[in-house]
Amino acid sequence: xxxxxxxxxxxxRGAGRSRWRxxxxxxxxxxxxxxxxxxxxxxxxRHVVATDRVALLWYDGDSVLxxxxxxxxxxxxxxxxxxxxxxxxxxxxxxxxVCSVVTAxxxxxxxxxxxxxxxxxxxxxxxxxxxxxxxxxxPARIAVSALALGFLTAxxxxxxxxxATSLELASLLLTTTxxxxxxxxxxxxxxxVLRAVRLGRASxxxxxxxxxxxxCTTASNPLYVPWSAAPVVVTLVLLALARRLPWRPAxxxxxxxxxxxxxxxxLRIPLRPFVSLDPSxxxxxxxxxxxxxxxxxxxxERAASAIGDAGLLLMFAGVLLAVGGTVWxxxxxxxxxxxxxxxxxxxxxxxxxxxxxxxxxxxxxxxEPVVTAPLxxxxxxxxxxxxxxxxxxxxxxxxxxxxxxxxGAAVVLVAGAATAPSTVRAVVDARSAGAACLDRWxxxxxxxxxxxxxxxxxxxxYAAPHVELLQVRDTFATYPWLVDLGAxxxxxxxxxxxxxxxxxxxxxxxSLGRPATITHCRGFDVYDYAGTxxxxxxxxxxxxxxxxxxxxxxxxxxxxxxAVVPGALYGCIxxxx
Numbered sequence: 001x002x003x004x005x006x007x008x009x010x011x012x013r014g015a016g017r018s019r020w021r022x023x024x025x026x027x028x029x030x031x032x033x034x035x036x037x038x039x040x041x042x043x044x045x046r047h048v049v050a051t052d053r054v055a056l057l058w059y060d061g062d063s064v065l066x067x068x069x070x071x072x073x074x075x076x077x078x079x080x081x082x083x084x085x086x087x088x089x090x091x092x093x094x095x096x097x098v099c100s101v102v103t104a105x106x107x108x109x110x111x112x113x114x115x116x117x118x119x120x121x122x123x124x125x126x127x128x129x130x131x132x133x134x135x136x137x138x139p140a141r142i143a144v145s146a147l148a149l150g151f152l153t154a155x156x157x158x159x160x161x162x163x164a165t166s167l168e169l170a171s172l173l174l175t176t177t178x179x180x181x182x183x184x185x186x187x188x189x190x191x192x193v194l195r196a197v198r199l200g201r202a203s204x205x206x207x208x209x210x211x212x213x214x215x216c217t218t219a220s221n222p223l224y225v226p227w228s229a230a231p232v233v234v235t236l237v238l239l240a241l242a243r244r245l246p247w248r249p250a251x252x253x254x255x256x257x258x259x260x261x262x263x264x265x266x267l268r269i270p271l272r273p274f275v276s277l278d279p280s281x282x283x284x285x286x287x288x289x290x291x292x293x294x295x296x297x298x299x300x301e302r303a304a305s306a307i308g309d310a311g312l313l314l315m316f317a318g319v320l321l322a323v324g325g326t327v328w329x330x331x332x333x334x335x336x337x338x339x340x341x342x343x344x345x346x347x348x349x350x351x352x353x354x355x356x357x358x359x360x361x362x363x364x365x366x367x368e369p370v371v372t373a374p375l376x377x378x379x380x381x382x383x384x385x386x387x388x389x390x391x392x393x394x395x396x397x398x399x400x401x402x403x404x405x406x407x408g409a410a411v412v413l414v415a416g417a418a419t420a421p422s423t424v425r426a427v428v429d430a431r432s433a434g435a436a437c438l439d440r441w442x443x444x445x446x447x448x449x450x451x452x453x454x455x456x457x458x459x460x461x462y463a464a465p466h467v468e469l470l471q472v473r474d475t476f477a478t479y480p481w482l483v484d485l486g487a488x489x490x491x492x493x494x495x496x497x498x499x500x501x502x503x504x505x506x507x508x509x510x511s512l513g514r515p516a517t518i519t520h521c522r523g524f525d526v527y528d529y530a531g532t533x534x535x536x537x538x539x540x541x542x543x544x545x546x547x548x549x550x551x552x553x554x555x556x557x558x559x560x561x562x563a564v565v566p567g568a569l570y571g572c573i574x575x576x577x
Contacts, residue, residue, distance in 0.1 A: 026138055033142035036409050037122035039416025040149050041115045044156040046423040048171055049111070049430075051160035057114065057175055058107050058430065060164065061454045064461035065482050066096040066176045067106035071461065073097075078486030080555045085279045087271060090220040090572040092181045106461055107430035114174030117184070121173070122149045124187040125375050131194040132341055133383045143405050144382040148375040150412065151318070155371055158311030167295075167302045167364055168311065169371045178365050183372050185217040186228040190344060190376055193232055193253055197245065198337040202252050210253070211260040216572030218264025219271065222279050226355050227369050229261045231348040239343060245336055273553040276481055287360030294362045318374030322346040325381040334384060341380035345373040435462035437521035438497075442467045447530075448493045450542055453479060455499030455524055469497065474504045476511065476541040480549050488546030493538045494530040499523060512537055 048057055056063060065088065069081065095116065099109040125148045129141040152170055159168035164178065172178035192210045196202035202210075217224040233254040239245040268275070302308040325342035328334075352369045438459055446466040450456070453471050460469035470488055473479045478488060496508055496515075500523050508527060509515070512534030515527040529535045 029138055029142055032409070033126070033146055034119070034122070036146045036412050036416075037119055037149050038115070039412050040122075040146070040153045041118035042416045042420050042423055043412070044118060044153045044171070045111060045114055045174065046419040046426075047157050047160070048114070048174055049423060049426045052162040053160050053168075053171055055162040056164055056171075058110055059432065059458040060175075061457040062164070062177045062482070063110070063175050064106070064457050066092060067100075067109070067461040068457065068482075068484070069093060070097060070100050070106075070109075071465075072484045072487060075465065075487075077484055078489065078555075079484070080486035080550060080553075081274055081482075081484050082276050082480035082549070082553070083274045083482060085275055085277055085282075086177075086179065086221040086223065087274055088177060088181070088220060089271075090181065090216045091184070092176055092220075096176055105430065108427055110176060111427045113176055117173050117180045118149065118152070120184050121152065121187065121372070121375070122146070124184065124191055125149065125379060127191045128187070128194060128341065128376055129379050131191065131198050131337055132335075132379050133386070134198065136383065136386060140386065143409075144379050146409070146412075147382070148378045150408075151314070151378060152371070152375065155311060155314045158307050158314065160307070164365060165298075165363075167298050167315075167367075169315075169364065169368050172365055172368060173372070179221065179223055179368060182217060182221050182223045182227055183368060185213050185224055186348075186369060186373070187376070188213055189228045189232060189257065190341070193236070193344070194337045194341055196249055196253055197340050198335070200246065200249060200336075202249055202256070207252065207256050210256050211263070212572075214257050214260025215263040215267065218261045219267035219572065220264075222265070222268075223366070224264070225261050226351060227348070229257045231344060231351050232257050234351070235340065235344045235347045238347075239336075239340060244330075244339055273555055282359060282361060284360035285358055287362075288357050291357050291360050291362055295357075295364070298364060315371060318371060318377070319349055321381055322349060322374050322377040325377045325384065328384050329380065332384065332388065334387065338380045338383050341376045345375075345377040348373040432458060432462035434521055434523055435459050435464075438467055438526065439464045441519045441521070441526055447495060448491050449495035449497055449526070450476065450493045450538060451497030451524075452499060452502045453481065455502055456497050457482075459497060459524075470542060470546075472542055474502075474506070476538065478542060478546040478549055480546075485546055485550050485553070485555065488543055488550075491539070491543055491546075492535075493542055494528065494535045496527040496529065496538070498525045498527060 048054055058064075069088075072081075073079075096109060096113055099112045099116070100106070103109040103112055122145060126142070126145040129145045133141050133144065152173075155170035156174075159166075159171040161168060164172065173180045173183060189210060192206050192213070196206050214224065214229055218229070236245065236250040236254045240247050240250040299312070302312055322342060322345040326339075326346050329339040329342045348369050352367060356363075356366050435458070442464070444466065446468075448468040448470065450470045450472045451459070452474065456469045456471050460471075463469065468487065468491070470491060470493060471479045471481075471483050478485070496512070498504075498508060512527075512529055513532060515529050515534065516532055517528045519526040519528070529538060
C-alpha cells in the first residue's frame with residue numbers, strides 16, 4: 001500500500017516545489033524592477049545635485065520648510081506655524097521626519113526624501129499596471145512600470161535651472177514642498193478607482209481607503225481637489241453618461257471622493273490658525289490674459305535651448321499619449337479600466353491647464369499633473385498595444401522585444417551603479433557655506449538674528465542649534481509665512497542678516513543706527529547690534545509684531561514649551577507612517 005500512495009505524494013510535493021519556485025521567480029522579477037526604479041531615482045538625483053537645480057532642492061527658501069519644522073521640534077519650540085494654504089502635514093511632514101532620523105544632515109534627509117518619492121511613483125504605477133494589464137505576464141507589467149518612471153526621469157534630465165518659476169516640472173517631485181504629496185495621492189486615487197472599475201464594484205476597503213486619502217490630503221493641501229478629486233468625478237460621470245461605465249460604481253466612487261474632500265475641508269477648520277492665506281485669494285479671473293502671456297513667455301524661455309526643447313517635446317508626448325490613448329481606447333472597445341486610465345489623465349491635464357489660466361495664476365508648479373498624470377496613460381496605451389497586436393505577426397517576435405527591454409534595463413542599472421558613488425559622496429559632503437560663515441561669526445555664542453525670507457531661511461535651516469534666525473519684512477515686522485511663530489516668543493534678536501539681493505525700503509542703519517560690527521560672508525553681511533540701541537528696537541518691533549499675529553491667529557498666550565502636532569491630523573499622519 002505505501003508504494004501505491006507514493007506517486008500521488010510525489011506529485012503533490014512536485015506541485016508545491018513548483019509553486020515555491022514560481023514565487024521566488026516572481027519575487028526576483030519584482031526586486032529587479034525595484035532595482036531599476038532605484039537606479040532611475042539615483043540618476044535623477046545625481047542630475048539635480050550636479051546642476052544649478054540643487055539650489056532648489058537644498059537652499060531655496062521654500063524647500064527648507066520641513067528641515068525648519070524638524071529643527072523647531074528638536075528645539076522644543078511651540079508648534080505655532082504660519083503655513084501657506086498647503087500645510088504639508090500629510091504625507092510630507094511624517095515622511096521627512098523619518099528621513100531625518102536615519103540621516104545626519106538636512107541635505108541628506110532631503111535627498112533621501114526625493115529618492116523615496118520617485119520610488120513611490122514607481123510603486124503606484126506598478127499597482128496601476130496590475131489593474132490595467134491583469135492578463136499580461138508579470139515581467140510585462142514590471143517593464144511598463146519601469147518605462148513610465150524612465151519617462152519621468154528623462155524629463156528630469158532636461159531640467160537644470162535654479163528657479164521654481166519655470167516649466168521644469170518633473171524635478172519638483174524631488175523637493176519636499178512642491179506638492180509631491182498631492183501627486184502621490186492623485187496616482188493612488190487613480191489606482192483605487194481603476195481597481196473598482198475593473199472589478200465592476202467598489203469594495204469596502206477601496207472606498208474607505210479612497211475616502212481617507214481624499215480627506216487627509218485635502219486637509220493638508222486643497223490642491224487635491226482640482227488635481228485629483230474633481231477630474232475623477234468628471235471622468236466617471238462622462239463615462240457613465242456615455243454608457244461606458246455602470247452608473248452604480250461610478251456614482252459610489254464619485255460620491256466617496258467628493259465626501260472625502262468635503263471632510264478634508266472640514267478638518268481645515270480647526271487647522272485655521274496654521275493657514276496664512278485662504279485658497280480663494282489665489283483666484284483672479286481678471287488676470288487670465290496676463291497668465292496666458294506669462295506661460296507663453298515661459299515656453300519661449302524653455303525652448304531657447306536644445307535640452308529645453310527636448311523637455312517640452314517629452315511633455316507634449318505625455319499629453320499626446322493621453323489624447324491618442326483616449327481615442328484608441330474609445331474606438332477599439334477595450335476594457336473599462338483601460339478606457340478610464342486614458343480619459344482620466346486627459347481630463348486632469350485639461351482641468352489643470354484651464355484652471356490655472358482661469359484662476360489667473362502665474363505659478364508654473366500648479367501644472368505638475370501635466371507631467372505626472374500621463375504616466376497612467378502610458379500604461380494604458382501599452383496594454384492597448386499588447387492586446388491589439390496579440391495574435392498578429394507583429395506579436396510573434398517577442399524575443400526581440402525582450403532583448404530590447406533587457407538591454408535597456410542593463411543600461412539603466414549600469415548607469416545607476418556608476419553614478420551612485422559620486423551621488424552619495426556629493427550628498428554626504430554637502431554643506432552650506434553661508435551657514436558655516438555665520439557659525440564662525442557666532443563662535444559658539446547663543447545668538448538670535450533677523451533677516452528677509454529668501455536670505456535667512458537657508459541659513460536658519462543649516463546653522464548650528466545655538467544660532468537662531470527669525471524672518472522679518474523690510475520694516476522689521478514679523479513675516480508670518482512658512483515660519484514658526486513660537487520661535488519669536490521671548491526672543492532677543494541682536495543682529496541683522498542683509499542679503500545681496502534684499503530690498504529694504506529704509507536702509508538698515510537708518511532704522512537701527514550704526515552696528516557695533518559688520519561681518520562679510522559670501523552673499524550676505526552680518527550687522528551686529530548687540531549692546532546698542534538698535535537691539536532694543538529689534539526686540540520691540542520683531543517680538544511685539546509676532547505677539548500680535550499669534551493673538552490674531554488664536555494661538556495660546558502661554559503654550560507648553562514643546563512641539564506638538566495638530567490633533568486634527570493625528571489619524572492621517574498615523575496612517576502614513
